Amino acid sequence: MVRDLVEVLMAVAVGGMLFSAVARLxxxxxxxxxxxxxxxxxxxxxxxxxxCGAAV
Ligand SMILES: [Zn+2]
Numbered sequence: 566m567v568r569d570l571v572e573v574l575m576a577v578a579v580g581g582m583l584f585s586a587v588a589r590l591x592x593x594x595x596x597x598x599x600x601x602x603x604x605x606x607x608x609x610x611x612x613x614x615x616x617c618g619a620a621v
Contacts, residue, residue, distance in 0.1 A: 589610075592609075597609070598621050600614040600616065600617065600619055600621055601619055601621065602614055602616075602617040602618075602619030603616050603617040603619070607621045
């Protein structure tokens with residue numbers, strides 16, 4: 566019984582982590598910015614373009 570409870574809690578914890586990671590990813594890609602240096606889309610999680618290093 567106790568092991569079943571632990572397994573359920575583990576599944577909920579892993580599921581919550583995956584869900585929050587996906588939500589963060591979707592939020593970052595919802596409004597992509599265009600890099601002024603190279604014109605590629607830059608996720609909002611970055612302060613500088615990961616492609617060319619220009620500030621966005
Ligand atoms: Zn760039």
